[in-house]
Amino acid sequence: MRKITTDVAVIGGGAAGCYAALCLHNKGIKPLIICKGLVGKSGASLFAGNLVLSGRLLGNTEEQAKNTAEFLIKYHNQFLIDQQWARRCGEWIEKNYYRELEEAGLYFRRDDEGNIVTSPGKIRSIAANVQGNSGVPFMDLRRKQILRAGIERLEETTATALLCDEDGRVGGVFCLDILNGEYVVVLAKAVIMATGYSDRLHVRSTGTREMSADGIALAWRAGATLVNMEMQWWHTNDAAYPPSWQRIQIYPNPMLGSEKSARMVNAQGEEFFNQQRDDPLAFGPYTVQLKALAKQVHAGKASYEGGYYAGFDHCDPKEVETYTTYAKPFHQLGLNFPGDMLETAVTSHYRQGGIDVDIATMRSSVPGLYVAGGVGGHSNGLIALATYDGFSVAESIANNLDGIPSKDIPQQSIDREVKRLSFLRESGGNGLSPVQLKEKIRKMMWKKAGVEKNESDLRSALSDIEEIRNHVLPDVRIMNKTKSVNYEWLDAIDAVNMLDACELIVQSSLERKESRGPFFRQDFPLTDNNEWLCANVLKKSGNGVRFERRPYELPFFQPGFALRDNLEVPW
Numbered sequence: 001m002r003k004i005t006t007d008v009a010v011i012g013g014g015a016a017g018c019y020a021a022l023c024l025h026n027k028g029i030k031p032l033i034i035c036k037g038l039v040g041k042s043g044a045s046l047f048a049g050n051l052v053l054s055g056r057l058l059g060n061t062e063e064q065a066k067n068t069a070e071f072l073i074k075y076h077n078q079f080l081i082d083q084q085w086a087r088r089c090g091e092w093i094e095k096n097y098y099r100e101l102e103e104a105g106l107y108f109r110r111d112d113e114g115n116i117v118t119s120p121g122k123i124r125s126i127a128a129n130v131q132g133n134s135g136v137p138f139m140d141l142r143r144k145q146i147l148r149a150g151i152e153r154l155e156e157t158t159a160t161a162l163l164c165d166e167d168g169r170v171g172g173v174f175c176l177d178i179l180n181g182e183y184v185v186v187l188a189k190a191v192i193m194a195t196g197y198s199d200r201l202h203v204r205s206t207g208t209r210e211m212s213a214d215g216i217a218l219a220w221r222a223g224a225t226l227v228n229m230e231m232q233w234w235h236t237n238d239a240a241y242p243p244s245w246q247r248i249q250i251y252p253n254p255m256l257g258s259e260k261s262a263r264m265v266n267a268q269g270e271e272f273f274n275q276q277r278d279d280p281l282a283f284g285p286y287t288v289q290l291k292a293l294a295k296q297v298h299a300g301k302a303s304y305e306g307g308y309y310a311g312f313d314h315c316d317p318k319e320v321e322t323y324t325t326y327a328k329p330f331h332q333l334g335l336n337f338p339g340d341m342l343e344t345a346v347t348s349h350y351r352q353g354g355i356d357v358d359i360a361t362m363r364s365s366v367p368g369l370y371v372a373g374g375v376g377g378h379s380n381g382l383i384a385l386a387t388y389d390g391f392s393v394a395e396s397i398a399n400n401l402d403g404i405p406s407k408d409i410p411q412q413s414i415d416r417e418v419k420r421l422s423f424l425r426e427s428g429g430n431g432l433s434p435v436q437l438k439e440k441i442r443k444m445m446w447k448k449a450g451v452e453k454n455e456s457d458l459r460s461a462l463s464d465i466e467e468i469r470n471h472v473l474p475d476v477r478i479m480n481k482t483k484s485v486n487y488e489w490l491d492a493i494d495a496v497n498m499l500d501a502c503e504l505i506v507q508s509s510l511e512r513k514e515s516r517g518p519f520f521r522q523d524f525p526l527t528d529n530n531e532w533l534c535a536n537v538l539k540k541s542g543n544g545v546r547f548e549r550r551p552y553e554l555p556f557f558q559p560g561f562a563l564r565d566n567l568e569v570p571w
């Protein structure tokens with residue numbers, strides 16, 4: 001077993017983890033990135049299509065600056081966000097983010113006159129090279145910056161447990177190097193959890209192979225408080241077929257250089273969503289679309305698994321193809337563009353909730369464990385917001401690292417993790433393979449904790465989880481007993497994390513007795529701002545869980561009603 005000592009261990013190599021590591025490095029603090037995939041090439045960050053402009057950037061008017069803040073608080077977080085934090089974040093993006101990226105060499109798409117092209121309208125965005133593909137050059141740049149700075153990396157290495165010293169302070173990370181099967185213990189004065197939020201917990205998901213809610217499961221097992229775990233976001237128009245295209249989105253966001261975006265029609269060809277008409281303020285109108293789709297589903301004119309269509313048949317092809325990738329899936333499937341519409345379906349996208357974070361310090365409730373990016377429960381993310389987190393967490397750690405003694409990690413906690421992982425690899429069951437087990441969990445979540453939920457389905461999901469944990473998991477069949485490049489083993493490790501996270505999501509969904517934004521309770525269809533405009537805080541209590549509510553302050557934007565049918569709430 002290898003032991004490495006560093007100042008700060010960063011778990012995750014997406015927008016948040018990379019930027020945290022770069023900022024720490026610039027401050028003379030030694031970070032080490034542990035990444036389940038490749039740094040800059042795994043997680044959600046490389047899927048970012050649009051880069052939203054905040055404040056008065058690039059000629060934004062005062063009105064547009066206000067619209068962006070309103071979008072972030074209302075449409076993107078359904079008021080479950082600290083509004084002062086949102087303002088600070090917007091100011092940082094306006095003053096630092098784009099300038100720093102451009103100086104570092106990221107190309108923002110320009111027109112023939114050399115002006116940066118934006119989408120017009122109430123909220124504006126730009127693109128790195130081409131809209132729909134901005135995350136790839138963005139994360140390529142981050143990867144180069146990390147390599148150039150000589151920041152130490154453990155890639156294709158999964159963090160499997162947080163290691164605490166005798167005082168309960170997180171002082172290390174237990175890891176498995178997937179390629180050579182070696183265990184690695186990373187000892188650090190502080191650990192940043194930056195594992196993102198697009199987890200593959202449902203049959204259809206925008207998350208990648210690495211995303212099995214590990215950050216949530218690890219933090220919870222170390223005793224961290226979680227928040228708003230029930231707030232799951234959904235993409236409404238991702239390709240229905242083929243299944244491997246479930247993340248290919250027919251973007252509803254306004255296009256660069258055009259006023260238009262994709263429109264949606266039901267099985268009978270009737271238009272039921274058009275962003276410009278239905279909600280021009282909702283730049284990423286996913287929740288508004290989902291509500292429009294729910295009405296179609298209730299009327300029998302679509303289903304969450306397909307039977308409705310999205311496309312650009314109201315646009316000139318040039319309007320779409322000049323600055324965006326949006327026509328590509330149509331061409332690749334051999335469809336007529338822009339005349340044909342593509343059948344679309346719902347995909348679980350990202351989780352608004354996550355680890356509870358003190359936004360002043362980016363600390364979790366467990367000493368030594370910090371949080372950045374999508375895995376936190378403080379905001380619904382976006383690539384700029386995840387980057388701001390990377391900046392904030394580095395500032396906070398830099399102010400606090402001195403004086404933190406490096407304490408020993410008790411050997412028995414390391415031995416316990418070795419035993420747990422070895423047991424999973426050597427398990428001699430005759431039941432499902434680990435991949436089949438993951439699929440079983442995803443099917444159960446889609447059916448019982450999917451878009452529309454109710455108490456009886458959620459309780460049934462809890463029974464299923466217990467049954468899987470007690471009877472299916474111990475009988476998992478692992479054919480490959482080798483240590484190196486053993487993805488069966490990794491799948492089994494992932495499945496344990498998925499089960500823990502799914503249970504917490506289901507319990508939190510039972511607790512929130514209202515519907516809000518993308519969270520639909522059939523048995524509580526009203527948005528209830530009297531009782532539930534608050535954080536749904538989840539804590540460990542003995543062997544069980546305990547919930548608390550924490551209200552949000554509303555200094556800048558207020559919902560303006562107490563109770564209303566969620567499907568009629570515009571956000």
Ligand SMILES: Cc1cc2nc3c(=O)[nH]c(=O)nc-3n(C[C@H](O)[C@H](O)[C@H](O)COP(=O)(O)OP(=O)(O)OC[C@H]3O[C@@H](n4cnc5c(N)ncnc54)[C@H](O)[C@@H]3O)c2cc1C
Binds near residue numbers: 011159373380
């Ligand atoms: C399909 C899609 C489209 C999007 N479009 C946009 C957009 O247009 N504009 C925008 O601003 N935002 C967009 N977003 C959101 C944006 O991408 C996220 O807010 C942001 O990427 C989150 O960054 P992150 O660093 O927190 O997580 P991620 O980028 O997801 O990174 C997580 C990292 O953690 C690693 N990891 C996970 N588990 C472990 C483990 N156990 N051990 C070690 N490492 C681990 C992963 O390998 C990965 O490197 C989109 C997201 C998706 C999924």
